[in-house]
Amino acid sequence: xxxxxxxxxxxxxxxxxxxxxxxxxxxxxxxxxxxxxxxxxxxxxxxxxxxxxxxxxxxxxxxxxxxxxxxxxxxxxxxxxxxxxxxxxxxxxxxxxxxxxxxxxx
Numbered sequence: 001x002x003x004x005x006x007x008x009x010x011x012x013x014x015x016x017x018x019x020x021x022x023x024x025x026x027x028x029x030x031x032x033x034x035x036x037x038x039x040x041x042x043x044x045x046x047x048x049x050x051x052x053x054x055x056x057x058x059x060x061x062x063x064x065x066x067x068x069x070x071x072x073x074x075x076x077x078x079x080x081x082x083x084x085x086x087x088x089x090x091x092x093x094x095x096x097x098x099x100x101x102x103x104x105x106x
Contacts, residue, residue: 011052018045032086032096039082040075047071 022041029035047068054064086096093100 008052008056011048015045015048015052018042018048030097030099032082032089032098032101035098036079036082036086039078043071043075043078 018041022038022045025038025041026035027038029038050064050067050071052064054061054068057064089101090096093103
């Protein structure tokens with residue numbers, strides 16, 4: 001019988017993959033929406049780490065869950081502010097290309 005259990009290592013590998021995909025997305029995309037998707041992937045990888053360590057470090061601890069909730073709230077606030085910035089950028093330049101946003105310096 002093959003005992004297939006999911007351990008902490010599996011969660012950490014998944015989190016590392018999410019982090020790498022988010023970092024790759026942030027560095028290669030030129031449009032603001034793509035960069036925001038990359039930031040969300042990085043934040044989700046951090047939340048997954050918090051929950052995984054909370055699950056495997058001992059019973060009765062909620063430190064990781066509180067950290068994950070904080071990351072979720074941070075991601076929601078970041079998304080709300082970033083959407084407003086993207087709308088303003090599109091209104092002024094008719095594009096969401098971040099290279100063109102440098103012309104908005106005051």
